Amino acid sequence: MSAEDQLPPDEPLDRRVTIGLAKIGIALKQQAWAEAGERGLTPTQGQVLALLRANPDGLRLRALAEQLGVTSATVSDSVTALHRKGLVAKQPTAGDGRGVVVVLTPTGNREAAAAAAWPDFLLEAVGALSPVEQATFLRALVAMIRTLQEKGRIPVARMCVSCRFFQPFQHDNPARPHHCAFVEAPFGDGELRLDCPDHSPAPVDQAAHTWEVFRSSTATPRRIP
Template sequence: MGGRDVAAKTVDALERLTVAYRAFSQQMAGAQGLSPLQLQLLTVLAAGPPPAANVDALHRELQVTQPTVSDAVTALIGKGLVTRRRDPSDRRRFALSLTPAGRETADSIAAQRGELVSIVETLPEGERETVLNSLLLLIAHLHREGVITVARTCLTCRFHEMHDNGHHCTLLNTRLGTADLRVNCPEHLSA
C-alpha cells in the first residue's frame, strides 16, 4: 500500500516536472519565434548524432508522428535554420543540417536551458547524483515497458554491468561513477 502511494506520488511529481518544463520550453521557443517542437528539433540536431539527422530517426526520437516532424522541418527550412539534402549514404533519405543561423539559434537555446542547469546545480552534489541515478533507473524501467521508445543511457545498454555495486562499461573497460553515467551515449547498444 505504502509502495503504491510512493509510485503514485512519483508519477504526480513527474507530471509537475512535465508541466513546468513544457512552460519553460514554450517560453524559450516563443523567444526564438519557434514552436516547442521546432525548438526540440534544433536542440537534437545541434547535439547529435545520435540520432541520425533525418525525419525517420527524429520522429522516433521525439515520439511524435512522421508528418508532424516533416511539417516542423519544413517550417525550419523556411526560417533559414535548417537545410535538407539527399543523404549520400542512403539516396532514399534526406539528411538535415543546421545552417549557421540555425547553429546560432541552437546556441542561444542552450544558453537559456543553462538557467535550468544552474538551478539543478544548487542542489548539493550528492543529491544531484541521487536524482540522476533515480531518473536513469526510471528511464530504464519506462523503456523496458515501452513507454520511452528511445533511450541511449548506460542503464539500457548491453555494455553496462554492475560490479561490486558500481557501474561498469565493458566497451570502454572502465568503472563509471554516477557522474560518469551517460544520458545520450553515441556508443550505446540496446541491451
Template sequence: MSVFNLNQQNSNLDHKIVAGLERISNVFRILLWDKSKRHQLSPIQIQLLIFINYHSQKLSTVSYLAQEFNLSKPTISDTIKTLEQKGYIKKVPVQDDARSYTIEITDLGKNVIFETENYTDPLSAIVSKSNAADKEILWKTISDMILQLNRMEIITVQRTCYNCKFFSNEKNVPFCGLLGQELKNEDIRIDCGEFCQD
C-alpha cells in the first residue's frame, strides 16, 4: 500500500489525508525557499535566526539547535559561523568557560528576521478564515499528531504541555500547575517558554 499510488490514495481517506499533509509540508519548503532566494540565505539560516530570536539563550546552543533541527553539530556550527560572518548574530563568551558562548541577534539580524519570518503568512490567512469550532478540531488533531510523532522519536524535541513537569491530567482534566489553570484543547502548547522537564 502506498499513499502515492493514486488508485489506493483516492479510494482511502487515510491515504488522502497523509498525501495532503505531505503537500502542505512542501508548501512551507517552497515559501521558505522564496525568502531564501530574496535574502541570499539558506532555509536553515533563516530558521536558526528565527528560533534564536524567540527562544531563551539556554536553547541557543549548538547541541540544542542540532537536536531541534535534526542536524549534526558541525552543520549547526558552520551555519552559525556563516551568520556571524554576515553580521546577523554575535557570539558572546560565557564567563569562566572559554569554549562556550551564547548567541545574540544583531540589529542587522533583526531586520532580516522581520523580513523573512512572515513566510508562513499564506497559511495564516487560510487558517484565520476558519470558524472557531473547525480551528479547535484542527488544533486537537495537529497537537495529537505531533505528540505521537514525538513518542515515535521522529520529532525529537518537544516543549509541549504533555511532556512538561507542570502538566497533570487527574480525572481527565488537563491542568497546568504553573499557570494554575485548566488547559482546554486550544490552550495546549507545542512550544512553551515556561516548559520544564527537570
C-alpha cells in the first residue's frame, strides 16, 4: 500500500480553504466582541467609528449602511447609540442645507483610533508569511472580494481591479508588472489596493477586460491592446 493510499479521505481543497477562512472569521468576530465589550460598544458601533475615522468629512447614514453592508435601520440604531454616548454628531452637508452627515466628536475620534486597531491581532499571523506568500494571498483575496461584490454579498470596495486607472501587466518587470495611470507608476501584486481614495470606477467593458487580463496572466507580463 502506498503512502498516498494510507492518507485519510479528505475534504476537497475548496472546502478546506473555506473552513480555514471560516476559522479566521470566527477569530475576528470573537476579538471584535471582546474588544467592543470592554468599551461598551457593539461591533457595528465600532465599525461605524472606524469608518468615520477614515472619512473625516463625515458620511450620510445611507453611505454608512452601504459601506458596512448592513440595513439603514441597523446603522441608524448604532448612530443613535453613539450619539447618546457623545461619540458622534450630526451636521449639515457642506453646500447642501437639506442633507446631514455623521461625524466623529473629539471623544469619538479617540475611541475610533482604538476601534480601528481591532483587526491588528491578525497582523502578527500575516506578518509570519513571506512577502511572496502575502502577495499571493492578497491577489486571492482581491479575486474573492470581487466575486462577493458581484453577487451583492459585500459592499463595493474601491479596489484596483475595478479602477479605470488600473492597467495590469503593462511592464516587463515581474516584481512590478502593473501600472497605475493615476500616479503613472508601476506596482506589484503586493501593492494592489483594496480601498484606494483615488479609485475611479471603470466603465463596465473596461472593468471586464481588465479583469480578464489580470486573472489570465500569471508570471508572463501581458499588455492590454
